Amino acid sequence: MPNCPSDDHCIDFPGRDQLVAMLDAAVASGDEHQVTAALRDTLCRMIRNPGIQLPDCMFEPIDDHYARRELYRSPDHGYSVVAMTWGPGQGTPVHDHCGLWCVEGVWDGRLEITQYELLERDGEDFRFRAAGGMQAGPGSAGSLIPPHEYHSIRNSNDDQVAVSVHIYKAPMECCSMFVPRQGEWYVRADKALETDAA
């Protein structure tokens, strides 16, 4: 079985080299729209590829927060691949991605993904409207390209763990989260993003 050594850059798992080769090819495919489209397609195929199996620890939720574990960081292209493990009821507030493009796919279980449209901004106060929510199952992937990057993710299932895989342009160590204030208004706050040991 695959193990989970502590070195973030060399976690080994079945199909890892194939996954990295596919991601490298997608990332070299052009501008950010072409790259994210290619990554979306690649991620969908990876999820359905029985030869690629994530390390066992990526399926283990953490009690008090959703888990973020880095699967791979590209020394040549700079992108970062993070697996997130969502226990029942775990989720994020509305947040952005710090201006980085990202492609996200559901590997296992189901996630509720809601996109938000920015209607207005007054300093640190933001007015958002939910632009549509979807229940995403295994094999579905979507991309977020700034400025269309505001969203929330939640595992609304009562008893099933969900796992998603996220490919970021670069390691994301902080982002903005938006705390509901009144009606459609939210207040921005900085959020540091921790990485859990893999």
Ligand SMILES: [Fe+2]
């Ligand atoms: Fe996100």
